Structures are given as C-alpha cells and as structure tokens.
Amino acid sequence: MPELPEVETIARQLRGLIVGRTIAHFRSDWRRLTEPEPADLFAARLAGRAIRGVRRRGKLVVMDLDDGEALIVSLRMTGQLLFREKEVEAHPYRRAHIAFTDGTALEFADTRKFGRMAIVDATALDGATHAPRRVGEPLHRFLGVEPLSRAFTVRWLRDFLARRGRSAIKPLLLDQTGIAGVGNIYDIEALWRARIHPLRTAGSLADDEVGRLHEALRWVLRKGIRYGGATRRDYRDARGKEGRMQREFNVYDRAGDPCPRCGAEIVRTVVGGRGTFHCPRCQRLPRGAARPARSRA
Numbered sequence: 216m217p218e219l220p221e222v223e224t225i226a227r228q229l230r231g232l233i234v235g236r237t238i239a240h241f242r243s244d245w246r247r248l249t250e251p252e253p254a255d256l257f258a259a260r261l262a263g264r265a266i267r268g269v270r271r272r273g274k275l276v277v278m279d280l281d282d283g284e285a286l287i288v289s290l291r292m293t294g295q296l297l298f299r300e301k302e303v304e305a306h307p308y309r310r311a312h313i314a315f316t317d318g319t320a321l322e323f324a325d326t327r328k329f330g331r332m333a334i335v336d337a338t339a340l341d342g343a344t345h346a347p348r349r350v351g352e353p354l355h356r357f358l359g360v361e362p363l364s365r366a367f368t369v370r371w372l373r374d375f376l377a378r379r380g381r382s383a384i385k386p387l388l389l390d391q392t393g394i395a396g397v398g399n400i401y402d403i404e405a406l407w408r409a410r411i412h413p414l415r416t417a418g419s420l421a422d423d424e425v426g427r428l429h430e431a432l433r434w435v436l437r438k439g440i441r442y443g444g445a446t447r448r449d450y451r452d453a454r455g456k457e458g459r460m461q462r463e464f465n466v467y468d469r470a471g472d473p474c475p476r477c478g479a480e481i482v483r484t485v486v487g488g489r490g491t492f493h494c495p496r497c498q499r500l501p502r503g504a505a506r507p508a509r510s511r512a
C-alpha cells in the first residue's frame with residue numbers, strides 16, 4: 216500500500232509531467248471511485264480546468280486546479296496513476312482516464328478498486344480541523360502533521376505521545392489524524408531504527424527514545440523517497456516503474472532473518488490487526504508488559 220515516500224515519488228514525477236496541461240475530459244465507469252458524486256458531474260467539474268501544481272498531503276496525491284479546487288486521489292491498496300505520452304492500450308484495470316487537451320493522458324489503474332477521487336476546496340487540506348473526526352467525515356480535512364515538515368519537531372512528538380499516552384506506539388503512528396503519511400512499512404522500520412518495541416505505550420517512552428523515534432521516522436521516510444518508494448506487489452510510479460526501497464528493509468518482511476544490528480532472529484507478530492516485524496533483542500518490552508503472540512505466517 217503506497218505510503219508517504221511512494222506518494223511523494225508519484226507527486227514529484229507528475230509535477231514535471233502534467234503541470235500546465237488542461238483537462239479535456241474525465242471518464243470513469245467505476246461508480247464508487249468518485250462517490251458520492253456521479254462520474255458525469257465529476258467530469259463536468261474537471262473539463263477545461265488547468266493543472267496548476269501537484270503535491271502530496273499525507274498519502275493523498277493532490278492536483279491543484281486553476282479555480283482554487285484540487286483533485287485528490289487516494290491510491291489505497293493498489294491504485295496507480297500512470298502518465299501516458301500518447302494513446303496506448305488501456306490498462307486492464309483502468310478505472311479512470313483523464314485526457315489532456317494536448318493528447319497526453321493520466322490513467323488511473325486499480326486492481327482492488329479501493330482507490331478514491333474527490334474534488335475539494337484546496338485550503339481544506341492545509342491544516343487539520345481540530346474537532347475530532349466523526350465516522351463518515353472525509354479524512355482529507357483531518358490529516359495531521361506532515362512528518363517531513365518543520366512543524367514536526369521533537370517537542371511536537373513528545374506532546375502528541377503524552378496526549379495519547381495509553382496507545383500502543385505502533386498503531387498510534389498509523390493514525391493519519393496524528394502524523395499524516397506513515398503506513399505499516401515505515402512505521403515498522405522506524406521503530407526498529409529507534410530500538411522501540413511496537414507494543415510500548417506512547418506515554419512510556421523516555422525523552423531519549425522520543426528523540427530517536429523522531430529522527431528514525433524522518434530518516435526512513437527520506438530514504439524511502441530517495442529510493443523511489445517500495446514495491447511489494449502493485450506499487451508503480453507515474454512512469455510505471457517499481458521502487459527500490461524494498462531491497463533496503465531491515466526488518467519489514469524479514470521474519471527469520473538475522474537482525475542487521477545484533478544478529479538475533481527477526482520475528483513477525485500481529486499488532487492491531489497488522490503484520491509487524493521487530494528484533495526481540497534490540498526492541499525490548501519492559502518486564503510485566505503484555506507480550507504479542509508470535510505468528511507463523
């Protein structure tokens with residue numbers, strides 16, 4: 216599932232490919248893609264709009280339009296945004312097609328069909344709405360701090376962890392309304408780098424551990440961007456290429472391998488319903504804390 220580095224890679228590429236182009240038409244025959252808006256209304260709102268910029272917010276690709284609105288794309292599990300220089304045979308899992316007036320196009324392919332698009336007021340993406348998000352309210356208005364921005368400081372992280380002190384650290388880092396853009400892979404890699412067990416409670420981290428976690432999150436996310444993101448199955452960049460970060464994982468998907476730091480065997484557990492990897496020697500749980508069941512998968 217694309218996380219911050221994968222989406223950042225796509226947004227940076229698209230910036231060089233589609234900024235300045237004007238949308239001729241939008242087509243989609245997968246009704247849930249633009250839900251609750253019907254695809255034909257969606258298409259009418261996009262026709263004639265120029266793309267002014269492309270950026271990332273959390274795990275969303277944001278295409279800023281010339282009228283103050285933005286087309287946002289949530290790739291979810293398997294979504295791909297593929298730039299087409301000229302007419303090519305449609306991707307077998309094409310869910311939408313954005314044709315530009317100059318003959319180029321942007322194709323949205325998605326095997327699992329969890330991806331979504333929306334046209335929103337661009338300013339709604341800027342800062343999190345502070346009211347707690349209720350079920351059904353759109354996530355884009357509640358996205359938390361960007362971990363690579365200046366606003367994400369050690370002090371911010373310390374305050375955030377204190378406020379959510381009873382949460383286990385691993386699932387807390389996945390909460391998009393807290394820190395936006397971190398998903399399972401970079402969460403696991405950051406906790407390994409910071410030598411913090413995934414089940415530690417947020418409030419139990421000492422100051423030096425908070426500092427290490429802050430550094431580790433930024434380090435793994437930046438490295439992910441530098442390597443063009445991680446491809447496990449479906450992720451492709453806007454040119455249809457795989458990322459290279461998957462070769463750099465230290466613990467993610469490495470169950471049974473030796474820890475690169477200490478040589479102990481990496482174990483897989485399930486935390487909050489998600490497959491989790493850690494080194495039992497480098498990432499210890501304090502005595503008395505509940506231990507995760509080891510899983511075989």
Ligand SMILES: [Zn+2]
Pocket residue numbers: 474475476477478479494495496497498
């Ligand atoms: Zn280790």
